[in-house]
Every structure is written in structure tokens, then in C-alpha cells.
Amino acid sequence: MVTIENIKRWGVVGAGGAGFPSHVKFDAKAEIVIMNGAECEPLLHKDKELLRLYPNECIEGLKIIMDLVGASRGIIGIKGKYKEVVDVVKAHLVDGVEVCELGNYYPAGDELSLVFDTTGRVVAPGNIPLTVGCVVSNVETMLNVAKKTAVTTSFLTVAGDVQNAISIEAVIGSTLGDCIQLAGGALCEDPVMIVGGPMMGRFSDDFSELITKTTGGVVVLDRSHDLVRKYLRPKVEYDKIAKASCDGCSFCTELCPRYLLGHPIEPHKNMRSKGFEMTVDQLIAGAEFCCECNLCSFYACPEDLDPKNVSADLRKLIQQKPKEERLSFKPGDVDHHPMLEYRKAPIPKLMRKIQIDQFDRSAPMHKSVLTTDFVKIPLSQHIGAPADPLVRVGETVKVGQIIGRPDPSKLGAFVHASIAGEVTKVDQYIHIKG
Numbered sequence: 513m514v515t516i517e518n519i520k521r522w523g524v525v526g527a528g529g530a531g532f533p534s535h536v537k538f539d540a541k542a543e544i545v546i547m548n549g550a551e552c553e554p555l556l557h558k559d560k561e562l563l564r565l566y567p568n569e570c571i572e573g574l575k576i577i578m579d580l581v582g583a584s585r586g587i588i589g590i591k592g593k594y595k596e597v598v599d600v601v602k603a604h605l606v607d608g609v610e611v612c613e614l615g616n617y618y619p620a621g622d623e624l625s626l627v628f629d630t631t632g633r634v635v636a637p638g639n640i641p642l643t644v645g646c647v648v649s650n651v652e653t654m655l656n657v658a659k660k661t662a663v664t665t666s667f668l669t670v671a672g673d674v675q676n677a678i679s680i681e682a683v684i685g686s687t688l689g690d691c692i693q694l695a696g697g698a699l700c701e702d703p704v705m706i707v708g709g710p711m712m713g714r715f716s717d718d719f720s721e722l723i724t725k726t727t728g729g730v731v732v733l734d735r736s737h738d739l740v741r742k743y744l745r746p747k748v749e750y751d752k753i754a755k756a757s758c759d760g761c762s763f764c765t766e767l768c769p770r771y772l773l774g775h776p777i778e779p780h781k782n783m784r785s786k787g788f789e790m791t792v793d794q795l796i797a798g799a800e801f802c803c804e805c806n807l808c809s810f811y812a813c814p815e816d817l818d819p820k821n822v823s824a825d826l827r828k829l830i831q832q833k834p835k836e837e838r839l840s841f842k843p844g845d846v847d848h849h850p851m852l853e854y855r856k857a858p859i860p861k862l863m864r865k866i867q868i869d870q871f872d873r874s875a876p877m878h879k880s881v882l883t884t885d886f887v888k889i890p891l892s893q894h895i896g897a898p899a900d901p902l903v904r905v906g907e908t909v910k911v912g913q914i915i916g917r918p919d920p921s922k923l924g925a926f927v928h929a930s931i932a933g934e935v936t937k938v939d940q941y942i943h944i945k946g
């Protein structure tokens with residue numbers, strides 16, 4: 513029987529987001545466990561590929577987590593448009609587990625949107641899914657639980673302006689450049705990357721960036737691409753244009769997925785704050801509930817303004833206030849907007865809007881694991897404290913050996929060797945030569 517201690521020793525963390533350590537998340541009681549296979553970031557396909565290739569194992573992981581949290585119901589959230597994958601998964605269902613087919617919209621994979629779409633339950637602002645009896649976890653995390661061994665690889669999709677869009681299993685500590693090479697290399701003149709996905713990723717032009725437990729995708733674009741410009745927009749520019757150009761049309765609010773869930777966030781008011789003298793409370797009410805999905809900035813705003821960054825800056829301000837001075841909600845305090853169903857952002861339209869529709873390809877899983885003869889494994893790969901190194905220079909390590917241990921008094925996860933070899937350096941990374 514798999515225990516919370518096993519999951520901790522294997523170093524499992526959430527593979528679909530900030531990497532919250534799974535042994536902490538699953539040490540809870542819940543009625544429902546939801547497998548997040550929505551994969552709503554355009555162009556990414558690795559979760560769909562994992563469900564297609566390893567349906568038994570993914571469902572086994574789901575069942576293990578259901579047992580750990582005492583849930584009687586498991587729901588697999590996957591886009592209905594992937595009919596072939598839905599059929600494969602349905603053919604492997606076990607007692608207590610069902611499939612919920614999701615629409616092709618963004619952000620279907622946002623935890624709170626997924627909880628609502630699969631169960632009809634609304635998570636109150638600032639609350640987590642557990643407050644409505646749900647635990648949500650990504651497909652890859654569940655697969656890692658079912659593998660019953662140390663996490664030494666990560667799955668990602670390489671997409672965008674590359675020869676072949678592919679999904680890859682890569683050893684942790686290899687590089688994004690290695691993965692792009694495996695995809696046949698970039699086709700554009702001056703390639704850069706949006707790491708994590710086109711909507712909620714981050715810009716990088718460092719191809720030596722490392723694969724970690726939370727790497728889920730990389731989109732290669734030319735530096736001149738309009739989406740790259742949006743990512744690189746400086747604060748002085750988005751603040752200035754917010755003041756000068758926002759006409760208060762409120763499209764950003766009307767399409768905001770958190771506003772539609774009934775949360776008190778109205779990005780058009782945050783924009784208005786740039787042009788008027790308002791009190792601090794008027795300025796930042798609700799901004800802390802922004803999930804930074806970028807829908808307002810990349811899709812809703814007809815003026816190409818940046819309400820997401822304006823809201824995110826205000827969110828940082830409000831987070832400096834003492835907790836008792838902030839808005840606080842409990843389950844049942846809010847309900848969804850009656851227009852929620854009709855205002856979802858369809859992915860094809862979104863892809864056209866951010867000019868990536870020409871890169872819409874299926875990204876099948878590459879047959880073999882990408883491995884290298886040198887890895888640099890970060891001791892900090894996710895939310896929480898870095899692990900303490902457990903190996904010294906000159907030591908020989910095996911695949912799966914523990915090389916970093918979390919401080920028992922802090923949130924963290926074990927780190928394991930992803931290749932066999934000799935430790936050549938120890939700093940904030942463990943360097944291993946195979």
C-alpha cells in the first residue's frame with residue numbers, strides 16, 4: 513500500500529503548476545479527487561499523450577490518491593475534443609472513477625474553473641479546492657505516484673516554431689536546448705522561448721535552462737513575434753498606456769474567469785486606478801484574487817492594454833497588508849455569474865488572437881527518454897525551501913539515489929539523481945557526469 517511517507521521519499525511534487533509537494537497536499541481528507549487533464553495552455557499536449565499511452569497507470573495513481581484522502585469519487589477532467597483519448601480512458605475506468613469531458617476553452621485547467629466544471633462547486637475567493645471537498649492533481653503527478661519510484665524525469669511538450677512539435681520525457685537536469693534539438697531545432701532566425709505555455713509562461717532566451725520536476729512545455733518563437741513583445745512589455749509602458757488609453761469598456765472584467773466564478777475581481781477598475789485619485793482600498797479591492805491567466809491582456813482587451821500586469825502589481829501591494837485588513841471569504845459566500853457558460857474563451861479564437869494558430873500541431877510522445885551524459889540538478893525546483901545536498905564531489909551515484917533532503921521543519925521535497933555517474937560539483941545544483 514502506498515503511504516504519504518512513500519510519496520515524500522519519491523520526491524513527488526505537483527507537475528502542473530508551482531510544484532507543491534504532494535505528500536503535504538495528499539495528507540488531507542476529501543470527497544472527490546479530480547485528475548486535471550484539461551491542459552488548456554494552447555499547443556501543449558503532454559498530459560493528453562500520457563493519458564493516451566498510460567491510462568492504467570494514470571488511473572492507478574488517481575485511485576492511490578483517492579485511498580489516501582478517503583475519497584469515494586474520482587473524476588478525470590479531459591477535453592471532449594480528444595475523442596480517441598477519451599475512449600481509451602473510458603475503456604480503462606474502474607469503480608468510483610468517471611470521465612468529465614470539458615469544452616475546448618481557456619483556462620479549463622485552472623484549478624478553480626476545473627472544480628466548478630466537474631462538480632458544480634464554487635471555491636470561494638482565497639480558498640482552496642479542499643474547502644469544497646476536492647483535491648485536484650495533474651495527470652503527470654498521478655502517473656508519478658503510480659510509478660512507485662523516485663521522480664527522475666519530467667514530461668514536456670516542445671512546440672512553436674520548431675521542426676517537429678513533440679512531447680518528451682527528459683531526465684531532470686538536462687536542458688531546454690537539448691529538448692529543442694530533439695524536436696529538430698528552431699526554424700526561426702532569432703529563437704526565444706515562452707517556458708510553461710503561451711498564456712501563463714515566462715520569457716527566456718537561455719537555452720541552457722534546466723528541466724525540472726515542474727517543466728511542462730516550451731514554445732519557441734522568433735524574438736519579433738507579437739506574443740514575445742507582450743511578455744517583454746516594461747512596467748513603465750503598461751502603466752502609461754493604462755492611464756492614457758483604457759476606455760473603461762470592462763471587457764477585461766466581463767471575460768475574467770475569476771469574475772465569472774463570482775470572485776470580486778474587476779480588472780477594469782484596477783486599470784481605472786491608474787488614471788484617478790482613489791483610496792488604496794478602492795484601488796486594490798479584489799486584485800489579490802487574480803490568477804494571472806492573462807486572458808484580459810492577451811484576449812479580452814480591444815486596445816492591447818495589460819490589465820493582468822496592472823492587477824498583478826496591485827496584488828503584490830495588497831499582499832503586504834496585514835491579513836485582518838484584507839478581504840476574506842468562506843465556502844458559500846459567492847456564486848458563479850449566470851453568463852459564465854457563454855463567456856468562455858474558445859482556444860481556436862485565442863490562438864488566432866495571439867498569433868500562434870499556425871503552430872497548432874499534435875505533438876506526439878517521442879519514443880525514448882531524452883538523457884544526457886551531464887546533468888545539473890537544482891536543489892530548488894519548486895515552491896518551498898531548497899533541499900540540503902547529501903552527496904560530495906567525487907562520489908558515485910546511481911539513478912534514483914537521494915542526493916538532496918528537505919529540511920524537516922520546512923516545506924520541501926527530496927531530490928534524486930537522474931543519471932548514474934560522478935558528482936563533479938555541489939552548489940545550488942548537484943552536477944553529475946555520467
Ligand code: SF4
Nearest residue numbers: 768802803805806808
Ligand atoms: S489575469 Fe486578468 S482575466 Fe485572468 S484572473 Fe487576472 S484579472 Fe482576471
Ligand code: SF4
Nearest residue numbers: 758760761762764813
Ligand atoms: S478591456 Fe482594455 S480598454 Fe476595456 S476596460 Fe479593460 S483594459 Fe480598459
